[in-house]
Amino acid sequence: MLLAENTVATNSTTLAYVVVAGYLLLLLLLGWMGYRRSRAEEEDYYLAGRKQGWVVTALTIMATFFSSFALLGAPGMVYREGVVFALVSLNVPVAGYGVYLLGRRIRAIGAAQGYLTPADMICDYYGSRVVLRLLVVLVGIMFAVPYVMMQLKAGGELASVLFAQYENAFSWGAAILSIVTAVYIMIGGMRSVAWTDALQCVLLCAGMMLAGVAMVSSLGGWNSFTAGLENLPEKSLTVPGNTGFWKLPMLFTICLFMPLGGIIQPAQWMRFYSARDTATLRHSALVFVIILTGCFLVGIMLVGLGGQILYPLQQTDAGGIAPHSSVSSYDQILVVIIKEKLPLLLGPTIGYLLAAVMIVAIMAAAMSTADSNLHAMGALITRDIYDQFVRPQANEAERVWVGRVVILLTTFLSLLFVLMGSEKDSSLAGFMEMIVNLALFAVAFAVQLLPITLDMLYIRRGTAAGAIAGLFVGLVVAFSFTTLPGVVAAAIYGDVSQLAASDQPWLVQWIRWVGQAKTVLPIHATAWGLIPNAVVFLMISAVTKPVSDQRRTEFADAIERG
Amino acid sequence: MKQRLGHILTIVFVIAMIMGVGPGVQLVNRPESVMGLPLLYVWGLLWYAVHIVIVTTAYLYLWRRD
Numbered sequence: 306m307l308l309a310e311n312t313v314a315t316n317s318t319t320l321a322y323v324v325v326a327g328y329l330l331l332l333l334l335l336g337w338m339g340y341r342r343s344r345a346e347e348e349d350y351y352l353a354g355r356k357q358g359w360v361v362t363a364l365t366i367m368a369t370f371f372s373s374f375a376l377l378g379a380p381g382m383v384y385r386e387g388v389v390f391a392l393v394s395l396n397v398p399v400a401g402y403g404v405y406l407l408g409r410r411i412r413a414i415g416a417a418q419g420y421l422t423p424a425d426m427i428c429d430y431y432g433s434r435v436v437l438r439l440l441v442v443l444v445g446i447m448f449a450v451p452y453v454m455m456q457l458k459a460g461g462e463l464a465s466v467l468f469a470q471y472e473n474a475f476s477w478g479a480a481i482l483s484i485v486t487a488v489y490i491m492i493g494g495m496r497s498v499a500w501t502d503a504l505q506c507v508l509l510c511a512g513m514m515l516a517g518v519a520m521v522s523s524l525g526g527w528n529s530f531t532a533g534l535e536n537l538p539e540k541s542l543t544v545p546g547n548t549g550f551w552k553l554p555m556l557f558t559i560c561l562f563m564p565l566g567g568i569i570q571p572a573q574w575m576r577f578y579s580a581r582d583t584a585t586l587r588h589s590a591l592v593f594v595i596i597l598t599g600c601f602l603v604g605i606m607l608v609g610l611g612g613q614i615l616y617p618l619q620q621t622d623a624g625g626i627a628p629h630s631s632v633s634s635y636d637q638i639l640v641v642i643i644k645e646k647l648p649l650l651l652g653p654t655i656g657y658l659l660a661a662v663m664i665v666a667i668m669a670a671a672m673s674t675a676d677s678n679l680h681a682m683g684a685l686i687t688r689d690i691y692d693q694f695v696r697p698q699a700n701e702a703e704r705v706w707v708g709r710v711v712i713l714l715t716t717f718l719s720l721l722f723v724l725m726g727s728e729k730d731s732s733l734a735g736f737m738e739m740i741v742n743l744a745l746f747a748v749a750f751a752v753q754l755l756p757i758t759l760d761m762l763y764i765r766r767g768t769a770a771g772a773i774a775g776l777f778v779g780l781v782v783a784f785s786f787t788t789l790p791g792v793v794a795a796a797i798y799g800d801v802s803q804l805a806a807s808d809q810p811w812l813v814q815w816i817r818w819v820g821q822a823k824t825v826l827p828i829h830a831t832a833w834g835l836i837p838n839a840v841v842f843l844m845i846s847a848v849t850k851p852v853s854d855q856r857r858t859e860f861a862d863a864i865e866r867g
Numbered sequence: 868m869k870q871r872l873g874h875i876l877t878i879v880f881v882i883a884m885i886m887g888v889g890p891g892v893q894l895v896n897r898p899e900s901v902m903g904l905p906l907l908y909v910w911g912l913l914w915y916a917v918h919i920v921i922v923t924t925a926y927l928y929l930w931r932r933d
Contacts, residue, residue, distance in 0.1 A: 388905045395887045395911060398918035402880070405930055531903025542898040542905045553892060560888040587930045594922040602915055606908075 320654070324661035328668065329485050332501050336489030339497030357499060357579045363589035365502035365677070366408075366576050367597055370400055370567055371509060372452065372674030373459030375605060376516070376667045378740030381636035383609020385618070385626070385739075387541030389551045390609070393560060394602040400564030401594030407569060408577040408586045410762040410864050415578035417863035422681075423574040423754070424689045430761050430856060431769040438689050440776050445571040445685040447750035447780075449678040452570075453719040454726075455743040456675035457483050458636075461727060463667055465633070466640040479723050482668065486675045487716040490683075491709045498676045499579070505669035510600045512666020516639060517604035519659065520611035523646040530607075533614035541613055547626050552827045562831040563745065566752030572681035583867045605639075612638040615646070636740050640667070682715045683708030732796040736788055746787050749830040753779035756835070756842045762864070765857045767842060770849040775842030783834025785819050872929055876921050883921070887914030 357365075372378075382390045411426070420426045424441040431437055457479040464478020471477070489497055524530045538547075545552040567573065580586050616629035616638070628634060632641050643663045648656030687708040692699065699707070726737035737743060756775055760767035784790065794812045809817070822833075885891050892910065901909045 388907045391908050392888050392892070392911045395884075395914055395918070398915075398922065399884075401922060402925075405925075528903070531900070534903065534905060535900055537905075539898040542907060544892055544896050544907070553890060556892070557884070557889045561884060587926060590930075591922055591926045595919055598915055598918065602911060610905075610908075 320658060320661065322661075324658070325664055325668070328665045331504070332485060332489050332672070333492075335500045335504065336492040336497040339489075339500055340492045357576075357585070358581055359585040359588040361499050361503050362576065362580045362585045363592045364506040365499040365673075366404060366573060366589050367593055368502035368506035368509060368669075368673035369572050369576065369677040370397075370593075370674075371506075371597060371601075371670060372744070373456050373667070373671040373740055374744045375509065375601065376512060376670045377459050377462060377636045377639060378455070378744060379601065379605055380516070380608035380612065380639045381634070381739060382741045383606055384612040384616075384628070384632075384638040385635045386546030386548060386551055387537065387543075387613065388610060389544045389546040389556065391602065391606040392556060394598055394606060396560040396564045397598040397601055398594045399561060400568045401590050401597070403565055403568035404593050405586050405590035407758060407762060408573075408580070408590075409583050409867070411574060411577040411758075412580050412583070412586060413867050414761075414860055414863045417866070418859075420578060421575070422684050422688045423569075423571050424685070427754075427757055427761065427772070430860060431757075431767070431772050431852060432856070433769040433773060434693070436773050437769065437776070438693065440773065440780070441754070442685050442689045444750050444754055444776075444780065445681065448566075448570045448747045449572070449682045449685075450715065450719055450722070451743045451747040452678045453675050453682075453715065454723050454737070455740045455747075456486075456671035457720055457723045458726075458737060458740060458743070459667065459671040461723060462634065462636050463640055463664065466637050466644055467664070475727050476724055479720060479727075482671060483675070483716045483720045486672045487679065487712055490676050490680050491712055498680050501676065502673045505673035508662075508666045508669040509673065510596060512663055512669070513600040513604040515604075515659070515666070516663060517607040519647060519650075519663070520608045520642065523642060523650055524611055524614060530611060530614075534610060537610075537613055538618075541618075547618065554826065554828045558828040558832040559745065562752045562755075562829065562835060563748045565755055566748030566750075566831060569754050569758050570678075570681075570748070570751035571685055572677040575681055575684060576677075608639050608642065612642065615642065634738070639663075679712045679715055683712045686711040732792055736792045742788070745829065745831075746789065749783040749787055749834060750780060752831045753783060753834055753838055756839045760842075761860065765852070765860065766846060768846045768849040768851050771842045771844075771846030774845045775838045775840075778841045779834040779838025781834075782837050783830045785815065786823065786830035786833040790816050790819070869929060872924070876925055876929065879917065879921055883914050883917045887911065887917075 379390065379393070382393075414420070414426060418426070418429065420429070423445070424438045427441055428434060428438045460482030461475035461479035464481075465475040468474040468478075489501060521527055521530045524533055534542075540547045544556065577586065580589075612632075616632050618626045619629060621627050628638075631645070632638055643660045647660045647663075650656060651659060687704050691707050692704055696703075722733065723737070725731050726733035728734065736746075753776055756779075757767065757772050760772075790812065794810075794816055798810055798813060886894075887910070892907070895906045895910045897906065899906045
């Protein structure tokens with residue numbers, strides 16, 4: 306009897322491996338198919354020839370927006386903070402409106418002027434060839450690298466639970482995910498990325514809803530689930546959550562600005578260029594708001610809440626909270642439930658099969674965002690740096706190959722950071738503790754493009770000097786209000802808490818001042834950067850040379866023609 | 868007509884943001900439940916429904932004419 310049960314379990318585990326391996330092979334096949342249809346031209350490699358239909362466009366925009374944040378980060382944050390983070394689902398409609406209201410105009414101008422990257426449009430409009438281009442590329446790097454890092458981290462978290470018996474499971478998981486992703490982008494470009502994104506988005510949405518259903522089932526059905534919720538601690542059911550981080554100004558600024566940063570970051574910007582027509586983005590916006598918000602709110606958020614019932618949080622000696630002893634990190638809550646509960650609940654065969662589908666969904670979530678950002682990085686560095694400043698005479702085939710090398714290097718760099726941060730005593734460990742924190746760090750920079758974007762698309766009163774000064778100030782202030790300066794200071798100076806305030810290094814004093822400012826006004830770094838950015842942009846634009854009438858008319862006409 | 872609808876939808880959007888994730892949350896910030904679900908969660912579902920109405924109206928009557 307025991308032997309028979311072991312055989313069933315072994316066969317089921319094998320079935321799960323086959324499903325995962327089949328999925329990875331399918332991605333590589335799509336990469337190869339994209340390669341077969343591609344031409345050695347930049348517009349084809351980076352924008353799929355600007356002929357992407359609405360189904361693929363909608364799915365790739367959604368897949369790029371929703372990353373490992375959706376399947377691991379969000380349930381992890383709900384598990385830590387409680388129901389307050391479920392409200393963060395309401396950031397998704399803001400992004401959906403942005404798909405149409407910003408995306409439609411970006412697409413129209415991009416198609417009329419033949420732009421490939423965000424910097425192409427911004428620098429051409431403001432007439433700043435060097436400084437503004439470098440700043441926009443910097444924004445792209447500051448967004449793309451942490452966003453790729455969080456996807457690779459997800460691969461590591463997944464592997465470290467599923468293959469807990471192996472010592473380096475985290476490193477292998479992150480490495481395999483990065484290799485497969487880099488290979489299929491390098492092979493096929495935007496067409497492969499969009500096709501794989503379409504497949505991954507379907508898996509992602511199905512996985513999010515399935516995870517919610519599985520969670521409720523694991524607790525014995527709806528009535529048991531709701532009974533468990535009523536017994537959660539008061540802090541888990543109210544604002545500002547268990548750690549006190551999600552105060553209302555923080556919640557509001559994140560829900561308003563995070564989605565806008567996510568929708569004007571370079572990878573999404575290029576998706577707007579690649580859309581076939583305006584109707585494509587209109588359909589995409591509708592699907593985005595209704596389906597994605599629903600998957601988030603009525604699907605995956607239930608996992609985090611149920612996680613608190615199944616694996617209650619622990620109180621630490623310092624008065625804080627910690628995950629249950631069965632859960633190594635908050636981000637692992639879904640994977641732990643998949644591994645421990647699904648096979649018990651549904652039997653070994655269906656349980657493992659469903660677990661395999663969920664695992665594939667998590668991988669899809671991570672890979673669909675990593676591929677888009679790596680692909681955009683290839684375009685940014687090639688088009689905006691290599692082509693502009695290194696080898697302007699390079700032909701298109703050469704530039705496409707340079708883009709492939711950039712993709713490989715960015716993947717390697719991101720993987721290196723993730724592996725460093727996974728070490729317990731690393732100074733990066735705290736910074737990389739949660740996937741949501743990495744996402745919030747990244748959008749703090751992307752959203753600094755908002756004043757420039759709104760000006761180009763709607764107002765057309767800003768100037769090159771205003772754009773440069775505003776963006777620079779916004780980036781510096783936003784960076785100051787993220788957690789990274791604290792990490793840098795700790796790495797350089799160690800523990801300086803015993804020193805008198807006047808004896809502390811300037812960086813530590815600056816961080817202390819920023820901490821006090823955050824206490825007075827607990828808004829997110831996105832908003833801290835955006836406020837001086839907009840003010841400086843307006844003030845400098847009021848006293849400097851405006852953009853030429855001809856350029857403003859060209860942009861207005863392109864928008865009018867759609 | 869189109870401009871008026873645009874203004875109405877903008878106002879509803881601003882209200883949805885202020886009530887859904889802004890100061891309006893204070894109205895329901897207590898550990899109570901509605902049909903077994905946390906009050907705060909039900910609040911989120913309500914404003915999700917409002918966003919569905921906004922985007923569907925915009926899709927059908929506003930954006931189609933662009």
